[in-house]
Amino acid sequence: QPVIGVLALQGDVREHLVALAECDVLARPVRRPEELAEVHGLVLPGGESTTMSRLLETFELLEPLRERLRAGMSAYGSCAGMILLATKALDARPDQHQLGAIDMVVRRNAFGRQVDSFEADLDFTGLPGAPLHAVFIRAPWVESVGAGVEVLATIPDRPEAGAAAGRIVAVRQGQALATSFHPELTGDGRVHRLFVEIVRAS
Numbered sequence: 001q002p003v004i005g006v007l008a009l010q011g012d013v014r015e016h017l018v019a020l021a022e023c024d025v026l027a028r029p030v031r032r033p034e035e036l037a038e039v040h041g042l043v044l045p046g047g048e049s050t051t052m053s054r055l056l057e058t059f060e061l062l063e064p065l066r067e068r069l070r071a072g073m074s075a076y077g078s079c080a081g082m083i084l085l086a087t088k089a090l091d092a093r094p095d096q097h098q099l100g101a102i103d104m105v106v107r108r109n110a111f112g113r114q115v116d117s118f119e120a121d122l123d124f125t126g127l128p129g130a131p132l133h134a135v136f137i138r139a140p141w142v143e144s145v146g147a148g149v150e151v152l153a154t155i156p157d158r159p160e161a162g163a164a165a166g167r168i169v170a171v172r173q174g175q176a177l178a179t180s181f182h183p184e185l186t187g188d189g190r191v192h193r194l195f196v197e198i199v200r201a202s
């Protein structure tokens with residue numbers, strides 16, 4: 001059985017552990033380098049990316065995590081986790097660390113202050129069944145992607161989407177997956193199962 005860690009410094013840790021436990025894997029919180037060394041894949045949860053970036057340093061996880069990602073460990077970042085996995089984050093503090101596992105530029109809090117939180121039904125490439133109901137909370141969007149990045153979902157082009165229409169909100173590059181939204185909050189296990197498949201295939 002694969003062992004999948006959830007970076008447990010801050011944010012939606014418990015919800016991801018629960019969602020993963022339903023996917024027939026061993027799910028564990030990761031706070032220390034020794035714990036990171038034991039997992040086959042890692043979820044970087046939503047929360048606050050500036051805080052998580054600082055805590056990665058404090059807990060001496062930043063360099064070990066960079067190394068594992070360079071070596072091809074599977075990773076899934078949701079919301080703040082997506083921001084950390086990017087090569088570059090706009091509207092972030094200049095000292096925020098970027099893990100660079102996905103060749104993309106993201107924009108923090110991109111959907112604007114007036115819509116702190118919203119929901120949308122997404123067509124998500126590779127997920128069977130109905131559109132995916134996605135919850136966005138002070139979410140980033142993906143501003144641009146490099147040639148090796150597969151776009152899996154965008155905000156549907158409807159009048160109510162306004163300036164957000166067409167924005168990229170889910171991507172994959174090799175072993176790394178990221179979503180702007182929070183599948184751990186909706187009880188729909190499909191995104192977690194997709195990540196577990198990526199881990200199993202590696």
Ligand code: GLN
Pocket residue numbers: 045046047048049050078079080081083108109137138139140
């Ligand atoms: N706005 C947060 C950040 O910039 C992300 C929000 C979230 O993860 N729900 O890190």
